[in-house]
Amino acid sequence: MTNPSSKKVALITGASSGIGAVYADRLAARGYDLILVARRADRLEALCTQISKAHGIKAEPVVADLTKDQDVARIETILATHGDVHVLVNNAGVARLAPAAQTSANDALTQIALNITALTRLTQAVMPAFVARNQGLIINIASALAVHSLPISAIYSGTKAFVLQYSRGLQQELAETGVKVQLVLPAATATELWDLSGVPLAALNKETLMTTEHMVDAALAGLDQGEMITWPSVADASLWDKYEAARTELFAGTQAGTPAPRYKIG
Ligand SMILES: NC(=O)C1=CN([C@@H]2O[C@H](COP(=O)(O)OP(=O)(O)OC[C@H]3O[C@@H](n4cnc5c(N)ncnc54)[C@H](OP(=O)(O)O)[C@@H]3O)[C@@H](O)[C@H]2O)C=CC1
Numbered sequence: 291m292t293n294p295s296s297k298k299v300a301l302i303t304g305a306s307s308g309i310g311a312v313y314a315d316r317l318a319a320r321g322y323d324l325i326l327v328a329r330r331a332d333r334l335e336a337l338c339t340q341i342s343k344a345h346g347i348k349a350e351p352v353v354a355d356l357t358k359d360q361d362v363a364r365i366e367t368i369l370a371t372h373g374d375v376h377v378l379v380n381n382a383g384v385a386r387l388a389p390a391a392q393t394s395a396n397d398a399l400t401q402i403a404l405n406i407t408a409l410t411r412l413t414q415a416v417m418p419a420f421v422a423r424n425q426g427l428i429i430n431i432a433s434a435l436a437v438h439s440l441p442i443s444a445i446y447s448g449t450k451a452f453v454l455q456y457s458r459g460l461q462q463e464l465a466e467t468g469v470k471v472q473l474v475l476p477a478a479t480a481t482e483l484w485d486l487s488g489v490p491l492a493a494l495n496k497e498t499l500m501t502t503e504h505m506v507d508a509a510l511a512g513l514d515q516g517e518m519i520t521w522p523s524v525a526d527a528s529l530w531d532k533y534e535a536a537r538t539e540l541f542a543g544t545q546a547g548t549p550a551p552r553y554k555i556g
């Protein structure tokens with residue numbers, strides 16, 4: 291598939307609501323044509339009409355259920371062959387917040403399929419074209435829960451920890467190329483995700499809740515400032531540096547080759 295206008299295209303997953311819909315608006319305002327992916331065709335079509343009028347760009351809805359193999363394969367094909375896709379926003383995600391012991395296998399696998407498998411497949415599909423062009427941007431939406439587990443978030447936190455480590459690894463692999471991977475770790479943001487998760491939005495402390503507009507604008511401001519890891523709500527940026535320093539020291543401590551003395555072995 292080739293775009294005859296050769297305009298830069300951003301493909302955004304989970305664009306039918308919440309954070310993804312605001313990314314669509316903001317990237318259109320920056321001049322990108324859009325491919326918007328989600329399951330709800332009516333929402334996608336309305337958004338494409340509204341955004342293309344507002345910003346004078348082309349916006350195409352692509353209906354896909356990214357927990358289904360054939361639907362992910364269709365999006366992989368677009369990413370691998372389109373030629374004008376310069377930005378992939380891996381935003382589609384789902385949370386089912388409940389103790390793991392009370393979570394059905396289906397709910398667990400849905401979170402893994404969407405938050406991990408689809409994100410990985412789409413990233414892997416677009417990377418060869420980006421690397422060949424030595425240009426491209428992948429924005430991976432993780433969560434503050436990537437570094438924190440609650441008694442109701444074992445599976446969700448696990449999926450977001452994957453996004454964190456996968457993105458960090460890619461950043462190192464691609465460091466000498468023109469391909470950028472931005473990892474975004476939002477905290478609670480006011481979206482439909484909450485009511486679907488089992489924890490109603492109304493139950494959250496409003497003071498800890500960010501608007502979607504603030505979240506996306508902060509993430510894009512971080513990107514413009516050259517950040518590859520963006521914590522939209524964290525005021526003290528040195529906290530991540532300290533976390534990284536402690537993590538690096540811990541990893542170095544594992545490279546001993548013998549049991550730690552406290553285990554009194556041999
Ligand atoms: N809200 C929050 O507090 C936080 C959210 N995040 C992350 O932000 C991202 C966006 O979530 P948010 O905007 O909050 O939530 P929303 O529920 O508003 O948006 C989720 C989007 O994902 C799409 N989606 C869900 N299931 C599928 C599927 N099977 N196939 C394709 N698309 C699907 C939905 O569209 P449709 O139903 O039409 O398919 C929707 O567009 C997620 O990755 C989430 O984990 C991270 C931290 C905090």
Ligand SMILES: N[C@@H](C=O)C(=O)O
Nearest residue numbers: 385433434435477478
């Ligand atoms: N999606 C939210 C809740 O689980 C989050 O990531 O904070």
